[in-house]
Amino acid sequence: MKLHPLWADYPTLQKELIETRTLMESSVRLKNKEVEQAILTMIESGGKLLRPAYQLLFSRFGVENDRKKAIAIAASIELLHTATLIHDDIVDEADTRRGVASIRSKFGNSTAVYAGDYLFVSCFKLMSDYASSLKSLQLHSKSMEKILNGELGQMDHRYQYTITIEDYLDTISGKTAELFALSCGIGALESGTSERFAKKASDIGMAIGMAFQIIDDVLDYSQTDQSLGKPVLNDVKQGVYSLPLIISLSEQSPELLALIKKQTSMTIEDQQRIWEIVHETKGVEKAYQYAIDYTQKALKLISSLPDSPQKKELVQLTKTILDRIN
Amino acid sequence: MKLHPLWADYPTLQKELIETRTLMESSVRLKNKEVEQAILTMIESGGKLLRPAYQLLFSRFGVENDRKKAIAIAASIELLHTATLIHDDIVDEADTRRGVASIRSKFGNSTAVYAGDYLFVSCFKLMSDYASSLKSLQLHSKSMEKILNGELGQMDHRYQYTITIEDYLDTISGKTAELFALSCGIGALESGTSERFAKKASDIGMAIGMAFQIIDDVLDYSQTDQSLGKPVLNDVKQGVYSLPLIISLSEQSPELLALIKKQTSMTIEDQQRIWEIVHETKGVEKAYQYAIDYTQKALKLISSLPDSPQKKELVQLTKTILDRIN
Numbered sequence: 001m002k003l004h005p006l007w008a009d010y011p012t013l014q015k016e017l018i019e020t021r022t023l024m025e026s027s028v029r030l031k032n033k034e035v036e037q038a039i040l041t042m043i044e045s046g047g048k049l050l051r052p053a054y055q056l057l058f059s060r061f062g063v064e065n066d067r068k069k070a071i072a073i074a075a076s077i078e079l080l081h082t083a084t085l086i087h088d089d090i091v092d093e094a095d096t097r098r099g100v101a102s103i104r105s106k107f108g109n110s111t112a113v114y115a116g117d118y119l120f121v122s123c124f125k126l127m128s129d130y131a132s133s134l135k136s137l138q139l140h141s142k143s144m145e146k147i148l149n150g151e152l153g154q155m156d157h158r159y160q161y162t163i164t165i166e167d168y169l170d171t172i173s174g175k176t177a178e179l180f181a182l183s184c185g186i187g188a189l190e191s192g193t194s195e196r197f198a199k200k201a202s203d204i205g206m207a208i209g210m211a212f213q214i215i216d217d218v219l220d221y222s223q224t225d226q227s228l229g230k231p232v233l234n235d236v237k238q239g240v241y242s243l244p245l246i247i248s249l250s251e252q253s254p255e256l257l258a259l260i261k262k263q264t265s266m267t268i269e270d271q272q273r274i275w276e277i278v279h280e281t282k283g284v285e286k287a288y289q290y291a292i293d294y295t296q297k298a299l300k301l302i303s304s305l306p307d308s309p310q311k312k313e314l315v316q317l318t319k320t321i322l323d324r325i326n
Numbered sequence: 327m328k329l330h331p332l333w334a335d336y337p338t339l340q341k342e343l344i345e346t347r348t349l350m351e352s353s354v355r356l357k358n359k360e361v362e363q364a365i366l367t368m369i370e371s372g373g374k375l376l377r378p379a380y381q382l383l384f385s386r387f388g389v390e391n392d393r394k395k396a397i398a399i400a401a402s403i404e405l406l407h408t409a410t411l412i413h414d415d416i417v418d419e420a421d422t423r424r425g426v427a428s429i430r431s432k433f434g435n436s437t438a439v440y441a442g443d444y445l446f447v448s449c450f451k452l453m454s455d456y457a458s459s460l461k462s463l464q465l466h467s468k469s470m471e472k473i474l475n476g477e478l479g480q481m482d483h484r485y486q487y488t489i490t491i492e493d494y495l496d497t498i499s500g501k502t503a504e505l506f507a508l509s510c511g512i513g514a515l516e517s518g519t520s521e522r523f524a525k526k527a528s529d530i531g532m533a534i535g536m537a538f539q540i541i542d543d544v545l546d547y548s549q550t551d552q553s554l555g556k557p558v559l560n561d562v563k564q565g566v567y568s569l570p571l572i573i574s575l576s577e578q579s580p581e582l583l584a585l586i587k588k589q590t591s592m593t594i595e596d597q598q599r600i601w602e603i604v605h606e607t608k609g610v611e612k613a614y615q616y617a618i619d620y621t622q623k624a625l626k627l628i629s630s631l632p633d634s635p636q637k638k639e640l641v642q643l644t645k646t647i648l649d650r651i652n
Binding site for chain 1: 355356357358361413416417435436437439440441442443444446447448450451453454455457459460463464466467468470471474475477478479481482
């Protein structure tokens, strides 16, 4: 059970993330052993565990220091993230996830629906077993409501040529940033910080999450070889537009608009030309500037936290994960 | 917004169920107005609201009498039920639900996945906003875990010719009865009854839920006209077996076994013959006896409750809904 190499620089966090993953795994107890195994494989083939890491770091700012509880809440948050991935794969008809077959491709949509539901519930179960107050549960479900409202909202935007930068930012704040905000906010609150501190933690998470998603979207367009941008160009064909393209669209290029209006009848040559226009109109560069702005916002807020080892780690981690481009 | 005519005999309950449905509706606030409307239509085209009704009746046994809270928890439980129906329709590829187009048939599986998720979350949000203690949230998520484990387990049983009566009872206890148990148990607990009383309430709900599901399954086979049994015979073709068939299978009829082993290559004549065998071997009659036993168990437990108007209503309601066959 190997953790992402990123965590080698953070020995305490690394140890706690391993415990987090162990707890996640022991929360998955299904009668259907095949599905249980598929979920466990998905957990082990592991994402970076960024959300629980932020939760764990913020859980060191309070007056309490109950590591068992902090780890349980970290596991709860990552189970929630895993649940959304399983359901996202149904929606995106994805065949693989983290290099292994997705639950839906292995067992079909039906199993994937209930497997995701099961993890949603496991997440709430851990939360209600370990949280100290109903307040955290309220925060948690309010965040999840925003996340799902974001997912459902995104469907509205397909083939919406007039989508604005604000629409995009609004969508990713629900789709990605909200869960980072929750991780940081609930980490702080459950460790016994003031509500005011927890709100600041949540704002930091929000800024990190925004930068994180924008960087993901910029990376799709910043391969030197255009053929590597194939997935994002397929998204464009399916009507899903991310920040670099949206910025270029806002430059009112009639050629670009005509090309994306071709929808599924778009050819490989059309896609190639879209790629070129997005680069020519500096959509990629300008999108990256948004990521830099959010990163700076996060770092500025972090710098206002009381000096402590966990603050240093927060700065280091945030710089590392938001610096994937250079 | 008409309620099921059943409730005309229970004026107070009727009034509270209308409030429950209003609260459910105001909990659904989506950016995507089309999906919001579809969920609202589903809520309004209304099930019987049996689960919230039991919750509301049991919430009158405690020392507290906070009707606002009781109604919020009732709404939470019915939202959960609605969420599972939306996801069940994906799994069953159902085109209609309660006489109107299902969410999946109207908007596709993707929207149905997130719409169900959204209602799951709304349910938890209401619970964490109104419940008095984490204990109820724990009960709630433990029940939901069982329900989903049941749904995932059921998939194991497809085309399982050796499925036993115990397997069937185990499956429906998760699939249907658990939510009745939760409704009764949480109703009692949150009104301030003892944990012991809440456990008894939960046992009553479990027995009612078991009887309720068995009766549903018996009704599928007890039409006088075999052509009305078409849906259940299609289930048999798809490998889903319910109690009457399982009882007949346990009689070791080689003819019946050979017929169901034909799986999807089953003809209309084969289905006709299966119908006959299930009746000849008294599968329907014997299954009905199980429903009677669970009903009597529920009524016996109810009779041990302290005399009160709500106890009378419990008896009347339980007799009414479990007496759909004669």
